[in-house]
């Protein structure tokens with residue numbers, strides 16, 4: 346049975362050891378970084394840089410603790426993410442959100458290059474065939490996957506599997522474009538964006554959220570440039586009148602996340618990835634969206650494990666036991682004590698991700714919690 350180490354978010358004594366950074370430090374000591382990483386080894390600390398308005402990301406102070414734990418054993422860490430908007434702009438976003446060399450104590454780099462298409466094709470599975478894994482993540486020998494656990498309009502739940510799948514894969518590949526990247530998970534077929542003019546309220550949020558300026562309006566008609574579109578689905582997600590559709594199959598999407606995660610993991614030797622899930626600032630939506638709504642449940646704590654399936658199952662179980670917060674989207678949706686909050690927010694069969702990941706051999710849903718407290 347896989348061990349999942351846990352530190353609560355509660356802090357009831359006035360000393361550093363009781364703080365969340367202090368507890369993370371103890372967790373990393375307890376798990377023993379030298380069991381996974383070696384002196385002089387380059388280690389990617391994978392996180393999500395967020396967006397200009399989505400400030401509820403993993404805080405730089407926690408990334409710094411991970412970097413310090415790696416440096417303590419002589420490893421050579423760097424902090425990284427794949428390109429979500431234009432690369433130069435994304436580095437500015439990271440800096441604006443407090444993630445830079447000075448704050449985290451290690452270089453901050455883009456995993457798939459400034460243009461977001463430096464990636465290598467890796468065997469994924471029956472659904473995706475192959476997928477474009479970011480070159481840095483493909484080549485680095487070891488990785489700490491830091492995942493901000495939260496809701497997600499498409500995936501329902503977003504944690505380590507999604508961080509590996511969407512975050513370890515490029516939006517686009519140098520030769521085969523979006524069809525080899527994240528877009529292959531988000532949409533099916535040719536992924537043609539369909540606009541329903543009758544429903545459209547001309548709010549222009551789709552145009553404004555598009556990272557590639559692939560949407561414009563001419564005489565109040567939407568013009569979509571399918572040649573440059575990454576099929577990231579962000580425009581569809583922000584459209585509140587449901588005027589935009591990218592063809593999709595939600596079950597396929599969940600299973601393809603597990604496939605892509607397996608492809609990313611397959612580029613590492615066994616035992617060279619450590620997972621840290623932050624059950625903090627659990628907002629309804631992804632860190633890439635233009636805003637971050639208030640959390641739908643209280644901060645719960647930090648989990649660490651070498652088993653991605655176990656840590657995801659443990660995280661989901663903790664979220665299931667949490668209470669919905671007042672004055673949040675959970676409250677607006679009428680969710681009550683005992684409800685599955687994330688399912689109530691987005692209506693997605695999110696557990697499919699972890700079931701499929703176990704079926705593909707990524708780990709075990711059976712786990713034992715080892716608590717610091």
Ligand code: SF4
Nearest residue numbers: 545546548549551584
């Ligand atoms: S977000 Fe939706 S409603 Fe707003 S302009 Fe775009 S298609 Fe129309």
Ligand code: SF4
Nearest residue numbers: 555574575577578580
């Ligand atoms: S899916 Fe929408 S938001 Fe994403 S790149 Fe294409 S047009 Fe832009």
